Amino acid sequence: TVAPLAAAPADDGQWLMPAKNYAATRYSAMNEITPANARNLREVFSFSLGVDKGQEAAPLVIGSTMVVVSAFPNHVFALDLAREGAPLKWQYDPKPVPAAAGVACCDVVNRGAAYADGKVVFNTLDGATIALDLATGKEVWRTQLGDIMKGESITMAPLIAGGKVLVGDSGGEFGVHGWLTALDLGTGKIAWRAYHTGPDDQALIGPQFHPFYAGDRGQNLGVKTWPSDAWRIGGGTMWGWIAYDPGTQTIFYGTGNPGPWNAQARPGDNKWTSGMFARDVNTGQARWFYQFTPHDEHDYDGINEQILLDMPFAGKMRPVIVRPERNGYFYVLDRRTGQVLSADPFGPVNSSSGVDLRTGRLMVNPAKETKLGQVVRDICPTASGAKDWNPSSFSPRTGLVYIPHENLCMDWMNLEVNYISGTPYVGAEVKMKPGPGGNRGALTAWDPVRRRPAWELPEDLPVWSGTVVTGGDLVFYGTMDGWFKAVDARTGALAWKTKLPSGIIGQPISYRGPDGHQYIAILSGVGGWAGGIVSGPLDPRDGSSALGFVQAMTDLPNRTTAGGTLHVFALAH
Amino acid sequence: TVAPLAAAPADDGQWLMPAKNYAATRYSAMNEITPANARNLREVFSFSLGVDKGQEAAPLVIGSTMVVVSAFPNHVFALDLAREGAPLKWQYDPKPVPAAAGVACCDVVNRGAAYADGKVVFNTLDGATIALDLATGKEVWRTQLGDIMKGESITMAPLIAGGKVLVGDSGGEFGVHGWLTALDLGTGKIAWRAYHTGPDDQALIGPQFHPFYAGDRGQNLGVKTWPSDAWRIGGGTMWGWIAYDPGTQTIFYGTGNPGPWNAQARPGDNKWTSGMFARDVNTGQARWFYQFTPHDEHDYDGINEQILLDMPFAGKMRPVIVRPERNGYFYVLDRRTGQVLSADPFGPVNSSSGVDLRTGRLMVNPAKETKLGQVVRDICPTASGAKDWNPSSFSPRTGLVYIPHENLCMDWMNLEVNYISGTPYVGAEVKMKPGPGGNRGALTAWDPVRRRPAWELPEDLPVWSGTVVTGGDLVFYGTMDGWFKAVDARTGALAWKTKLPSGIIGQPISYRGPDGHQYIAILSGVGGWAGGIVSGPLDPRDGSSALGFVQAMTDLPNRTTAGGTLHVFALAH
Numbered sequence A, B: 001t002v003a004p005l006a007a008a009p010a011d012d013g014q015w016l017m018p019a020k021n022y023a024a025t026r027y028s029a030m031n032e033i034t035p036a037n038a039r040n041l042r043e044v045f046s047f048s049l050g051v052d053k054g055q056e057a058a059p060l061v062i063g064s065t066m067v068v069v070s071a072f073p074n075h076v077f078a079l080d081l082a083r084e085g086a087p088l089k090w091q092y093d094p095k096p097v098p099a100a101a102g103v104a105c106c107d108v109v110n111r112g113a114a115y116a117d118g119k120v121v122f123n124t125l126d127g128a129t130i131a132l133d134l135a136t137g138k139e140v141w142r143t144q145l146g147d148i149m150k151g152e153s154i155t156m157a158p159l160i161a162g163g164k165v166l167v168g169d170s171g172g173e174f175g176v177h178g179w180l181t182a183l184d185l186g187t188g189k190i191a192w193r194a195y196h197t198g199p200d201d202q203a204l205i206g207p208q209f210h211p212f213y214a215g216d217r218g219q220n221l222g223v224k225t226w227p228s229d230a231w232r233i234g235g236g237t238m239w240g241w242i243a244y245d246p247g248t249q250t251i252f253y254g255t256g257n258p259g260p261w262n263a264q265a266r267p268g269d270n271k272w273t274s275g276m277f278a279r280d281v282n283t284g285q286a287r288w289f290y291q292f293t294p295h296d297e298h299d300y301d302g303i304n305e306q307i308l309l310d311m312p313f314a315g316k317m318r319p320v321i322v323r324p325e326r327n328g329y330f331y332v333l334d335r336r337t338g339q340v341l342s343a344d345p346f347g348p349v350n351s352s353s354g355v356d357l358r359t360g361r362l363m364v365n366p367a368k369e370t371k372l373g374q375v376v377r378d379i380c381p382t383a384s385g386a387k388d389w390n391p392s393s394f395s396p397r398t399g400l401v402y403i404p405h406e407n408l409c410m411d412w413m414n415l416e417v418n419y420i421s422g423t424p425y426v427g428a429e430v431k432m433k434p435g436p437g438g439n440r441g442a443l444t445a446w447d448p449v450r451r452r453p454a455w456e457l458p459e460d461l462p463v464w465s466g467t468v469v470t471g472g473d474l475v476f477y478g479t480m481d482g483w484f485k486a487v488d489a490r491t492g493a494l495a496w497k498t499k500l501p502s503g504i505i506g507q508p509i510s511y512r513g514p515d516g517h518q519y520i521a522i523l524s525g526v527g528g529w530a531g532g533i534v535s536g537p538l539d540p541r542d543g544s545s546a547l548g549f550v551q552a553m554t555d556l557p558n559r560t561t562a563g564g565t566l567h568v569f570a571l572a573h
C-alpha cells in the first residue's frame, strides 16, 4: 500500500498550511460527508474578499479561527468560526505598492498563508513577507524580500518548516534572478537565500550536493550552462510548492522556467531552472537536484506540487516524491537521491517522447523545438503545462493522486527580445487551443503504483483549482465557470455540485468546525493565467494576449464574471 | 379589510418591476415557503456582479430569464433560469463615463431595471436611459437625460406605465434642477419633462391641478416660495419610487429635498420639493401635490415608496396611498385628492410634533430648527430619515406594511455655501448617532388601519434593504452585516437566516422558477449612503464624512466587507 510520509500526522481537523501537511497530501481524514450524503451539503456562510481578482488561496483553520488572504492588495481576514455567521475577528491591510500589479505575469494572485507558533505568515505581491499575530492580527514582523523595480513579485504561499519561513519569488517573465529565501520564523531575519542560476556559492551548492545524474555534476553549472551572463536574468523563480521531510530536515521544491521564453537566446541546459532541489532546511545547502526540463523551450516551470509518499516500487517500499509535472509526466522520484523511478504522461504530450531513465534526461521532440520567426504548430502541452500550479491531493485510502489539470496545445514563434529591468522579457508569441478530444481540462485520479489513471473526468474548461480528498472518499474541486463539485474518490461519480458566484481557481480544504462537524471551504473568484480574460481586463480579440492564453478562453467571459468570495459548506444538520 | 389597488394583478410568478406591481405592494402570492419549512431554504445558485459597490437593485424575472443591474458601471446580466446553474444568456456594458462616480452623493448605486414589451429598461449613473432587447441583450435605444457636468446623475429604477418610461434624476446635493422625465417606450424619445421647482409651465402645472390644501394653490409657487432664482439650483430630484393607477392613468411619486441643506439660504416653502405629485401619465400634467416637509431643514427627501391600497377609513372604504415618509410619519393620503387622512410617527421624531390635519402642514419643532454656525443637537430623525429609499412591502393577507428603517439622530450645523456647477452644494456639517434605545435600525410591521405597529424587530444596524412579503406569510429582508432573514409576517418570529458574503442593501424578490417551485432572490453588496464607509473608500476617522453618516457606522468595516453577488434560494426539494 501507498502511505504518506509520516510527516502527514493524524488529522486534528485543522488546516495550518495550504498543503495540509508537510507531505503535501491535502488529505483530510474527516469522513462525515460521503458520496451517499453529499447531496445534503449546503452553504453555511460566505464572506466577500472585497476584490474581484483571481482567488487562489487556501483558507487556513487554526483552532476556531479561519484565516484567508485575498488577491492583491492581499488583505488578510480572520473569521471566528465559533460564532454564528463567522464574523470578522480582525483584518489586516498590508498596503502593498500599487505598481506591483504591473509586474505580475498572470493576474495578481496569492496562494495563501501558513500558520505556526501563534503567527500567520503570508507574502504580498510587492515582495514582502509578513507575520501577523493570530490572536490580534497585529504585525509581528515584515521583511522586504523582492524588488518590483527588478520585476520581482511574490504570489506563493510560504512554507514554515524547521523554524524557517520559506519564500520564493515570481518574475520568470521579467528576467529576474530567481531564488528561494529562508527567514527566521521568530524574527523575520533572512537566514539564507539560494539562487536558482549562477555560481555555486549563490546557489548554495557545496560539499553536501550529490545529484543522482552525471549531467548535474560539475562546478558552477548555473553559470556554465548559460551564454555569458545570461544566468543573471535567467528566471528560475519559485512561485509554487515546497514539501518537507522532518526526519531528514530536507525541503523539496522545484524551480521555474528559464528566461526568456525564446530559448535560442540561451543555448545550454540553463541550470538550475525547471528542476527540483532537495535542500537542508537549516542551511539551504543543496542535497540533490534533478532537472525535469533542461534547456526548457516551452515555459515548463518546475514549480508544481510534490507529494511525499512511501510506496512499493519494483517489489520494495521506497521513500518517494510523486509529482505531476508541467511538462506532462507524472514523476516518481526516490526522495533520498532524486533518481527517477518512473515518468509517465498523464495527458497528451508531443513536445517530448519520454524520459530516459538511464540518464534521467527528457527526450525532446525535435519537431516541436521552437524557432525564431517561425510558427511551430500544435505543441502539447502548452506553456501553462499539462498542469499548472494548482495542486493535487493524495488519499491513503485509495492510493490515488487526484490531479486537476489542462488539455491544451499551442502554436509558438520565437521573437527577438531585449532585457530592460522590470519589464516583460519573454520573446515569444504563443496561441493556445484545446488539446486532443476538445475538452480543455480534466480531473485525473492517477494510480502511482500501476502508473496509469484509475479514472478520469473530462472538463470543458481547464481545471484551474486545486483538489482536496477526504476520509469520506470525496474529491472536491471547482471549474472555471463556477461549479464546485464533489466526486466519489473511488469512481469519479458526481456526488454533488453547486454553482458559485464566480469561476473557481482556489484550493479547497476540509476541516472540523467548533461544533465537531465536517466543513468544506473554497474561494470563488476566477482569474489566474487562464482566467485573466475575465479578471483582466484583457482584449478577447487579441488571442496572443495573456501570453497566448486568451485564444483558448474566448468563451469564458460569457460563462462567468469576476468575483472574490469565501464559501463554507456542511451537511444540513 | 385592506386590499391593494386592483393594479396589483393576480400573481403570475414573474417579477417585472422592482415594486412587483403598479400598486407597489412587493407582495408575492407564492406560498410554498412558509414559517414552518423556511429552515430548509438553501442557496441554489449565486452570481458575481463583478463590482464591489452598494448593490440596491431588485432582480427581475421575465419568463425563465433573470435580469440584474450592477452598481456603477451598471452592467446588465441576463441569466437563463431554465438551465442548470442559471448560466449567462447575455451581458451588456453601457460603458458609462467614469466621472459619473464623482457626482454620486451616496455611493454609485442603481435600484434596478423594469421590463415591458420585450424590453429591459434601466438607467446609468451618467444619466442615460437604455432599452435592451430581452431576447438578445442588444440595445434598442439609448437616450441621454442627465448631464454630469451639472451634477445630474441617475440611480433610480425606471417605471414603465402607459407606454412611457418614467425616469427621475439625482443630484439634490449638487444644486441640480430636479425633474421627472417620460420617454416613449417604443422609441426612447422624450414625451414630457416635469421640473420640481420653477414656473408652472416647467412644473407641468396647469388647469388640471387641484391640490387639496390652500397652501399649495397659487401661480408659480415653484418660483415664489424661493429667494430670487434659488429655485434654479434648488434640487427637488426624483431618485425613488413611482406608483401608478391604470384606472385613472395617474402616477404618484415624491420629490427630493431642496438644496442646499443650509435652509437659511432659501427662506420659503421651496415648492415643489419634499412633497408628492399625482400626474397624468400621458401628459405629465399635475393633478395634485402635497408637501410632506415644506422648507425642509433636515434633508427629508420625499422620494420613498408609496403603496396604493383600498382601505377602510372612518367607516368607509377609501382609495389611499400609504407611505412611510422620511420625516418619520406613516402617511395615509386619499389617492384622489392628496388629502392627509392620517400621519403617525413610526419611529422617534422630534424635528416636528405631528401633522396639522386641517392645513396638512407639518408642525415643525422650533428647538430643532437648524442654525448657521451653531450646532443643533439630537435631531431625530437624521438627514437619512426615519427611513430612506429602501422600500416596504404590503401583504393583503395580514393587512400590514413591512417597513425596513433606521433609528438615528443627529447634530447639525449650517454652513455658508456657494454654488459651483457640478460640485457639492450642501452647506451643513452633520454627525449621526444611534437613536433612542441604541438599536440603529428596525423592521416594523405597521398596521395602517389601527395606525400602530403590529410588531417590531429592532436591529443593531440601520435596515437598508427592502422587504418582500409572500403568500406563505414570510417577510424577507437583509442586514448591513450580511444576514438575510425570513420572519413570520404575523408575529415577526425568525423563521430562517443565512450569512451572505457582504452586507445587504438590496431588494428581495420572490418568483416561480421554470420548475414551478418558489424562489427568493437578493443581492448582497454593502454600500449606499449608510454603507459608504465600507464601499467607499471614506476615512472612518472623519465622523462627518459621507455627509455625516460615517460617525454612526464606524463599526461597519469590522463587520462586513464590500461585495456584489446575486443569491437565489429555494427549499431543498
Ligand SMILES: O=C(O)c1cc(C(=O)O)c2c(n1)C(=O)C(=O)c1cc(C(=O)O)[nH]c1-2
Residues within 6 Å of the ligand: A056, A105, A106, A107, A109, A154, A155, A156, A169, A170, A171, A172, A173, A235, A237, A238, A239, A256, A257, A299, A301, A383, A384, A388, A389, A527, A528, A529, A530
Ligand atoms: O515564472 C514566473 O515567475 C511565474 C510566476 C507566476 C505567478 O507568480 O503567478 C506564474 C508563472 N510564472 C507561470 O508560468 C504560470 O503558468 C502561472 C500561472 C499562474 C496563475 O496564478 O494562474 N501564475 C503563474
Ligand SMILES: O=C(O)c1cc(C(=O)O)c2c(n1)C(=O)C(=O)c1cc(C(=O)O)[nH]c1-2
Residues within 6 Å of the ligand: B056, B105, B106, B107, B109, B154, B155, B156, B169, B170, B171, B172, B173, B235, B237, B238, B239, B256, B257, B299, B301, B383, B384, B388, B389, B527, B528, B529, B530
Ligand atoms: O438628493 C438627491 O438627489 C439624492 C440622491 C440619492 C441617490 O441618487 O442615491 C440619495 C439621496 N439624495 C439621499 O438623500 C439619500 O438619503 C440617499 C441614500 C441613498 C442610497 O443609495 O443609500 N441614495 C441617496
